[in-house]
Amino acid sequence: EVQLVESGGGLVQPGGSLRLSCAASGFTFSSYWMSWVRQAPGKGLEWVANIKYDGSAKYYVDSVKGRFTISRDNAKNSLYLQMNTLRAEDTALYYCARGTAASDYWGQGTLVTVSS
């Protein structure tokens, strides 16, 4: 059974940092692109970043470029999102999702709140 379990969310002050993790199981993690998608309170879905199966290509939405870094450790079946210089508008539920094309499996999400 495919499972994706996010962790690392929490309350952080503006300008602070957080590192999200996503533990994958039930599939060959190293064969899939992976993504982070977020949903701000009361808003729709927003794709944040994705990373190629071997980590050799990474893409970001403009609003997080230079502040967020996506990475993966295929030996640990884990996906990460390092978030620096956080802003209030980064407050959201962050999902990790599997998919080379469309995202076919999603975790339950981890909540990030940026507030003083």
Next chain:
Amino acid sequence: DIVMTQSPDSLAVSLGERATINCKSSQSVLYSSNNKTYLAWYQHKPGQPPKLLIYWASTRHSGVPDRFSGIGSGTDFTLTISSLQAEDVAVYYCQQYYNTPWTFGQGTKVEIK
């Protein structure tokens, strides 16, 4: 960036009736070299992660009931729920994965009339 626009923003349909959601992309999401349309539909219920319904514009994901269907090409797409069930109450999103940034429509909320 490719802008995805859904219509309507919300709709109320009687149980057993048809629900139709439209999605328009600001540019074609058909990749001519492989003739594939890079368009997906998701269902999102409160407190749950989004669920993939349709990919390649018309291919139903494993386990998705056949009352869900997708059609369209180029820039105009439709998701149809042929006979609305109570468990279909949710917000539905289209998404293009033709190029980055992948972008979603604003969502369509489906309710029971």
